[in-house]
Amino acid sequence: MNTTTTISIQIPSLESFTPILGTKASDAIHSNAINIIGFCYDGSTSFRPGAxxxxxxxxxxxxxxxxxxxxxDLDMEDYAIFDLGNLPFHPSRRELSANIFDEAVKHLNIRETKAKFxxxxxxxxxxxxxISLYLRDYHDLLLIHLDAHTDLRDGYLGDEHSHAAVIKRVHERMQPTQSLLQYGIRSGMKEEFLFMKKHNTLCASLNNLLDKIENTPATRPIYLTLDLDFFDPAYCPGTGTPEPGGENFHSFLKIIKALQAKNLVGADVVELAPNIDPTANSNSFAAIIVREILLAMV
Structure with missing residues (x-):
């Protein structure tokens, strides 16, 4: 039986949301399991809000x-996956949700308890x-960043924690034993591309990324951060800052298959803006993406 660590946050009542893909609703973080949490913030959006x-x-x-x-060839019903609902949030104050999450996990070692998020x-x-939690508990973490944008600015519109600066802030926290790989990048400032070149983080092709994943030791922990504008807008138009020339679903499956053979310990999926796509096809696309990531984490 999986043990649980109760978290001191006000999760919405279990009747107020439908757990994703038939997972179990819960008000506790579970060890030896995957825990899904919603973080409903888009206050630093630079173009079209809705995420x-x-x-x-x-x-x-x-x-x-x-x-x-x-x-x-896996079924989510066969694994311990729990949906904890959404963190309480304020539309313009990211730190409120962040502080609640940080407080909940400050005494939880996710490496020792095998609690995945x-x-x-x-x-x-x-x-x-x-990601900061994973950097804290996994000294040898490999972070894989799939995105259309570099997200390496020093700040944007006066916000050093803007979505345009998130990977820069993360990189500043990384230890020498931790590393970053980026793929799909096709938009950014010249200085950001120089940063990637200096730190050798950018994979030039899909095969380049797949080779690096294949050469990663099987026990090394990997965290995947996926911005849905990684995909070409033809596949996922419901995102705030779309960029032409993105990847397709089958390329993503190659990445996921490679990660499934490794030690994928955590992930996030961001930047879906449901209000932008009136067909709601982007929502369905994102749900399939989430399913494949979850099954690569089991």
């Missing part, structure tokens, strides 16, 4: 979906909070 609605939109889109993945954004600035 704060994504966690529940993904949950709703998943209602009619199969828990079995023919790509992974998949965080649903929200825009990309929310990733700083869960």
């Amino acid at each position: 704060r609605f994504a966690p529940n939109a993904i949950r709703v889109a998943s209602v009619g979906m199969e828990t079995y993945s023919p790509y992974a 998949l965080t649903l954004g929200g825009e990309h600035s929310i990733s700083f909070t869960p």
Whole structure:
């Protein structure tokens, strides 16, 4: 039986949301399991807001979906995966949700307890909070960043924790034994591309990324942060800052298959803006993406 660590946060009542993809609703963090938490913040969005609605939109889109993945040949019903709902949030104060999360996990060593997290954004600035937890407890963490944008600015619009600066803030916290790989990047400032070149973080091709994953020791912990504008807008138009020339679903599956053979200990999926895509197809696409990531983490 999985043990649990009760968290002192006000999770919405279990009747107020539908757990994603048939997972179990819970008000506690579970060890030896995957814990899903929604972080409904988009206060640093620089173009079109709406990502704060994504966690529940993904949950709703998943209602009619199969828990079995023919790509992974795995079924979510066979694994311990819990949906904790959404953190309480304020539309313009990211730190409120972040502080609640930090307080909940400050005495929890996720490496020792094998408590895994998949965080649903929200825009990309929310990733700083869960990634910081993983950097704290996994001294040898490999962070894989899939995105259309570098997210390496020193700050944007006066906010040093903007979604345009999140990977820069994360990189500043990394130890020499921790490393960063970036792929899909096709937009950013010249200085950001120089930063990637200096620190050798950018993978030039899909095969380059797959080779680096393959050469990663099987026990090394990996965290995946996925901005949905990594994909070409033809696949996922419901995102605030789309960029042409993105990847397709089958390329993503190659990455996930490679990660499934390794030690994927955590992930986040960010920047879905449901209000931008009136067809709601982006919500369904995101739900499938979340399913494949979860099954790579089991």
